[in-house]
Amino acid sequence: MTTPTQVQPTTRPTTRPSPDRAKQPTPTLTFLGAAGTVTGSRFLVGRPEPLLLVDAGLYQGPSDLRRRNWEPLPLDASRLAAVVLTHAHLDHCGYLPRLVRDGFRGPVVCTPQTADLAEIVLRDSAHLQEEDAEYANRAGWSRHDPALPLYDTADAEASIRLFSPVDYRWPVPLGDGVEVTLHPAGHILGSAVVDLHVDGRHVAFSGDLGRPGHPLLRPPGPPPTAGTLVLESTYGDRSHPAAGPALLAGAVRRTIGRGGSVLIPAFAVDRTELVLLELARLTEEGRIPRVPVYVDSPMALRALDVYRRSLREGSIQFDEGAAALLTLDDVLDLHRVSDVAGSQELNSPTYPSIVVSASGMATGGRVVHHLKHQLDDSRNCVVLAGYQAEGTRGRQLLDGAGHLKMHGRYVQVRADIVQVPYFSVHADSDDLVAWVASAEEPPRTVYVVHGEADASRVLARRLEDELGICAVVPGLGERVRLD
Template identity: 65%
Template sequence: MLSFLGAAGTVTGSRFAISTGAGVSLVDAGLYQGLAELRRRNWAAPDLDPHDVDAVVVTHAHLDHCGYLPRLVRDGFRGPIRCTPETAELVEIVLRDSAHLQEEDARIANEGGWSKHRPALPLYGLEDVERTLPLLQPLDFDRWFDLVPGTTASLSPAGHILGSSCALLDVDGRRVVFSGDLGRGSHPLLRSPGQRAEADLVVVESTYGDRRHPPPEPELLAGAIRRTVGRGGSVLIPAFAVDRTELVLIELHRLMTTGQIPRVPVHLDSPMALAALAVYRRAFETHSCQLRAGAPDLRTALDELRLRAVADAAGSIRLNRPGEPCIIVSASGMATGGRVVHHLAHQLPDPRNCVVLTGYQAAGTRGRQLLDGARQVKMHGRYVPVRAEIVDVPTFSVHADAEELLAWLTSAPAPDTVYVVHGEPDSSAALARRIDDELGWCAVVPRLGEHVRLD
């Protein structure tokens, strides 16, 4: 039986279970993000008792795919967590940061008295993360491994972030492939996703299932930076700590090298992004097979940018009022937490400043509010006016669009059924319709909690 325990009808909270008479395997264990009604699901009693889960496969290290793991462990899971080596490295960074932010947010809420809960508590803490990390069991791509008796799995490159994978499960001879998050053929650093594995069932993401990515507009970012520096302001770039930060820094280096933007200080204010940057550096040093041939050398870009790494809280506080035109790259990418929220609180009211959005903004996040033109946003119990310039640069996205998803699907023979997940309702429905209309395949948008047979 295949059960849809998350990312059904929404773009976060990926969690899928494969149950047989021999045991239960979970593919991804992600956090819900965005709307309050979705975030509350993180606290709901799980549909599956964590004691009954035998093994977990993690497709990649983004929070909406791995962020629930410590809660799963806290509630009784003790089995192996299988993933690629780079995913294991990045999961450690992501989970520690997630726990720290949750503990910090709870502390601030309790001190400020603005939480509805008395006391406010984190979903999990650093102790839960430390109990989770020893369960990670890294495995190389294209190697079969056992999950439970009768169920084996293999991981193949997904090209989304370093270490990201598609998961193929063989369940007593029936094969199910999970796309995880699929990358793009135009990713500046990583190779394109490979051909889809032949399978009886396909579970495919649909983040951009209803649209095609626009053609690159290099002048969009360059123009925003020039305008901001010209009026004496600072550019704040909320960026996902894993992969997006690397791509932003490479593009800033290119724009400065070609003279399209002035050479102003570039600050990276995110301990998690700095740690992830080290993992990407090692990929270049070891000539990882995941890197695209001819990819720009990240190490060169960082050296020539003279990147100012901000590791301590005091340095981050100073950046709230930088005193000179500069570029600040900080996590999180959807402005849901972390140091970027403090920077937004100080910089949004000043019309000289600019905030550059660099990727998908889920419904209910501050990033989505800014994208939709909000005139004020709420942070830490108070509203902040939005007077800074807001610029969306969608070409930084490393999610496959509708055309790329269809190309991946059709790179192998037709399955019995395609299940469309990990998208907002309109996006998932649009992709399912195209699969049905254009390919003639059975395509379904499953309901949250729905169970389907594998045979």
């Protein structure tokens, strides 16, 4: 659980500029991440000196992107007044311990649920980085000598102590002329749209937006009234297919029938919950056999506990279907795997089973070890349950790779690879356009971020053609004025 709020909310507006403040330079926005790519969300607001950071995410995917995590930010972290997190996914909060290592000591403003989940995510991230560095040094496959983690457990714990959770819709002052309010985003538990006032200017950040039909959470409301909107575009160039449970059910039945096992790489936060809900529904309907289902991710298990606790506490974020999370153990032959020995036993299952393990794009974690042992067996099946970013192992499998490199060695891909796209909890292109259109007053400018280049360009073009809004795909490091 998180500590009490450090930043006190207020119900009174605090953003009307004083005469002295009106003479200050125009606030600026700098895109330090998620520009031209779908990870690494980091948006710097300044005057123009650094003021606060919206999201502090890790780059994931190809090595050239991951190397950016090691590049120093063009700012003095100790001068930042605050960090505001939209949600707890690693590509939005995972850089925070590095920021703390570099001197940041301000409050980290987020919802209580984001604080609870990010605490889990950051501890796991630090542990995995320490573990991967130790393994690389022991096995000798890293090009660095010695291999080092980006940050360690001490850095993660220091960042967790800075969390300042605030409820939705409570205006929070962050210093002279700065105020932030968080609104539900419907993406994962605790996810938020950031509504920021700086010296009388108004900018909103979508974070990652949820779909109208999220199985667990209510959809987001209209955007805040803001002159500037920073909008995600993960699915900016496509529409989600209609739900097709037959795809997953068929993959499970075929695999179990030939004596194989199903491996589902799944994000530990939210995606694991959705996968388990769908497996429970298919089991109840008799569409798949009841076989052992292993959740092999300590982080996913802790996140599931957070979801269940929030559900029992009556969180307003949940939709009606979320109640099924409380009865999973009654429907599924569900096994929680926390220890390393138990995980190692799942590398080569001796009987048909389903293993749900992180990470969702197979970029690291226990699922990589499972893939290394299971991919070359044609009886097995790997189910890709959602978006796979360019350069990730999941994307390589989706694109039909015949070999996959893990821990310095290649493994032949003989297992069946099945994509089940309807698990995504990102708004698609139509959803995003409709969300912007629902604003009481349309933004003057939309900056389209957090998407691969084509997806961002397509969404920007749609916003201009259909809504008449100036929509721009910013470049990495680009700075603009918040007029």
